[in-house]
Amino acid sequence: MQSLQTLALGTAPTDIEKAAQILSDGGLVAFPTETVYGLGGDARNDLAVARIFDAKGRPRFNPLIIHLPTLGAARQFAQFTDTAERLAAAFWPGPLTLVLPLKQGHGLSPLVTADLSTVAIRVPAHRVAQAVLTAFGGPVAAPSANLSGKISPTSAAHVAAGLTGRIDAIVDGGDCAVGLESTIIGLDGAPTLLRAGGVPAEAIEACLGHTLQRGGDGPKPNAPGQLASHYAPGAKVRLNASGKEKGEVLLGFGPCEGADLNLSPAGDLVEAAANLFGHLHRLDALNADTIAVSPIPETGLGRAINDRLRRAAAPRPCP
Template identity: 70%
Template sequence: MPETLRLLADPNGIKTAAALLRAGGLVAFPTETVYGLGGDATSDLAVARIFEAKGRPRFNPLIAHVPDLAAAERLALFDDRARAVAAAFWPGPLTLVLPLRADAGLSPLVTAELPTVAIRVPAHPVAQALLRAFGGPLAAPSANPSGKISPTRADHVLAGLDGRIEAVVDGGACAVGVESTILGLDGPPSLLRPGGVPVEALEALLGPIAAGGDAAKPNAPGQLLSHYAPGAAVRLNADAPRPREVRLGFGPGAADLNLSPTGDLVQAAATLFHLLRQADALAGPGGTIAIAPIPETGLGRAINDRLRRAAAPRG
């Protein structure tokens, strides 16, 4: 395949991207969370190419991205709870796992042949424009090699996937910076992945939400134990760095790089993957990244989830 195109996030770029997608191509595009690797969710071939480009295991389902609730209801069965959550949090960084409609028309590769489907309505204007120009659902995991650090800039996408996909639409840096929260509503509410919508906000609407997800049999993305991994080793809750470690700080204090010098979790989430890449480059082969403690509240849950998976033993 020739070099991956970098398209502007303007009407011509969106038109070109939609045409590539209709032809079965793969196009990375910005959402408010991270860049997604889009392919026609109704095409077995396009979806298979997503798994191939990423080196992603086939048992790990994908999220179907659509522009609005009406399009989502053509793919999944919504009850009153799901509609209430959608009304409160869509468009935005929330994915719902719901029973798959028999006539949804999605490739079974999207759902890993499960009876449920993960769906999101992104808020990013470029994602919205592309979904509407394409005119159908896009399967779109994060646009990076499987298990590696997620991309929040077009340069990150090209660093991992240049020459393996047709194009990336450059919409600048992603504002949220961590993937969407995934909420299971195919039974009692369950948190399948913390993310851009704090669980506290969901519990204010639904009541207590249990933890869910199974790394051995995932029913949504982001459940594998080792994920988001840099090349360097990762040491968590490091109050002080050891010799030859790169210090990734949070809040006041000395650090090589700092997610947020003021201790702002929103800023920390937005900078997490970008600074994790920079820390990896500073650490070099055989190095270690020492990460300061981060509160387990609000967006801190999502940040710590990503960091625990980045630090997990790698297969």
């Protein structure tokens, strides 16, 4: 692909307007959300959306999430059921994505939905994301701002390391607070957990008053983040490690002797989620053969952390 000059933007009003103008012109802008940095393009522009897939090296069958500043704006593109309205009222703005039937006349590029009859929508809470989306005034398709399958970015430096020369601009809004991608709930049938993420499934089930069905393991993704090998560092990943072996570095959790980095010495899953991708980036830079990871509880945000780690440890597809 053609090499681009990637602009470094801040969060001043003039920078936000510049980012919005680049999006309006069909360009690609990385910007922070509370979860991870997203790589944004106009979701109505076929060429802009195609450039997202090209910049990331992302397979075209993997759908994208569109980002909007308000629930009202989201209603223009999807059919909202009573259940969708209840979840949006409870968790938007925030790290929750809803997969909903497309509304007639939506105007989105078919590349966004991978030709499915549904669309994934999120209203992010991050003030910079909100500013960019409001200034742009339309739907922004924005997967994580990294090369496909690699560790997700939680800082502008992570984005720059992977996508400089491939995108038009990066808005530096500091580190992401949540540090895990959004939870994805499918609502084109019974409410279904398609991807664990920044909102624990328990909180969603408490809001709905019943348990969620589990999905997302079919042969073709119906939402982002479902590929078996994903979020992967260059090193191999060994899970549920009681310590490190020769040639390994150790990513600890809770009280853990000999950890090279610790997600949360206190065993706090919120802190661990916020640190996960940043710590993986730092350990991967040490060029060890393997990153060993201490056991993580399979509760609350631990489910989302373990989901990312299992995909990071999965066998890599042949290049």
